[in-house]
Amino acid sequence: MGHTVLLLLLLLLSLGVCAVHCAGGHTLRFLITQILSPTPGLPIYTVYGYIDDFKCGKYNSDTRRVQALIPLNESLIAMPEDALTEHLETQTKFAQELEITERDKMEFIMGFLNKTYDNGGFPVYQRRFVCELNEDGTAGGYEEIAYNGKEIIALDKEKVVYVSVTQEALVMMDQWNKRFDDATDNKIYMENECIQQMKLYLHYLSAYMKRKVPPKVKVSSSESESGIKLHCWVYGFYPRDVEVKWIKNGRDEIYSEESAEILPNPDGTYQIRVSVEVTPEEGATYSCHVDHSSLENPLVVAFESSNRSMLYLLIGGTALLVLALFAQGIFIYKRRKSKGSESGQNRRNNMNLAQL
Template sequence: MASSRLVLCLIFISLQAAGGYLYYFVNNCNFNSSQLDDIEYIESYHCNKVELLSFSSKMGHFVGYTEFGIYQAEYFNNQSDILNSRRQQKEAFCQHNINIFTKAILDKSVEPNVTLWAVTLPDGRHPNMLVCSVYDFYPPQISVNWFRDGHKVTADVTSTDELPDADWYYQIESRLEYTPRSGETISCVVEHISLKQPLVITWDPSMPESERNKIVIGASGLILGLTLSLAGFIYYKKKAGGRTLVPTDIS
């Protein structure tokens, strides 16, 4: 699993308005898990855009990067109480907040929605292309594969990266160019942490999507026409039933 980076910032700022100097320090926690061995605590001090010195729990002491930073690092490294307090921050500061962060965000997951559809390519190289669109899932790590008659397909497959939707969800699209064979089965298989088992979407070539849409639209129009006709007939019967017929003498 890729490394996670959680920046828990406690920023202390000292600003001298006349000279425009900005002095601050930032606490960072880098981690792969909530285990202490997978956590690094970093405390860095800056003036304007220059890093002066930093402390890393991996090294266990301060390191200076400028003349003033080196002087400060030597001073802090000779103060046992300062060193001990910084060494304890990996557990007191990082591990505590990582557990909260993990439960609130990293452990959450949302099942993906999947749509499988076909397009016809104009260049004639492949008569058809299947597109597997996967969207509205979290976290972004996901696997999308194609299977043809039970065998994984790797040739003529192109996929996008996991793209953010700007609403905490992600989307990805995979395409398969293929020449249809009679009786074959083609499936898009999606694996995600939110799923108890892989999600298998099998392509049904019995009727193109455009034709299915035409049938749905035609059926809807037919039902609407019958409904309006029935309503008109009922209205006519009610009006005819309320009339009084007057005999006319034509002799």
């Protein structure tokens, strides 16, 4: 295994490796970001480790320490506290070496692309390293490097070489592959060692990954062009799968034209917001129904009377608007009729004057 891949492997361990082989596919990602000069509140160099959408570990140039972002207690990880401390100390040293390697790569790219901080830009180097364990047991993954938010280099696993994604980066690829000769090692690691590490840590964290956290629910409303929009925000739940729907009068499901997406939270839980548009109807009731594996029975949260004040205001406002328009129509009709009568009387008077 090459030096760079070894460092990645050790960084994987230092991040706590919150990996688990679950029923579906699984992804372990490392997101590396480096900027050229210090910026308030933003480290020059950062590494985050993710299991799917869950941020499980980090390292940055400010602390220069590895930190696991999962609960590390005896019920979840079978490692004594002193052994874990020693382990993280050792792996922090390797993470610091990896920081130097990534800095070398950024400087190499800047040298070829002739972009520096002095010319008014704000250079940002990013590297994404991903290994995947598919549902059928096969392994995969990818690696890509971006500069200033644009992907420029990727690992071609078929040819086992780094290739340029843009024409701009083409001029440096020969020297890149000679200087950073780790395509083969990274591919092997991606499809073998990384997957084995995921399986190895399964028994350490399976209890954590199998936990069930019940959702919290909040309902609210807002005005829309056609009436009122009801919102059901479901958050803080785990695992990911959840069913959320709006019900009218306790039996009729209201279908939303908006696609609702389940989003990750920083603490490893998830959230979703389902919104529907309704036409104000006096006496109608609305409730949000949530079904999740952590619940014995579906959770029903009504759009309470205190929240219906806007609905009733809209109903009243709509009624007043209709009455106002009706009254205005009558006024205009009478005014036109009155003008028509005056005009007819004037014509008759003129005719009488003409006869005289």
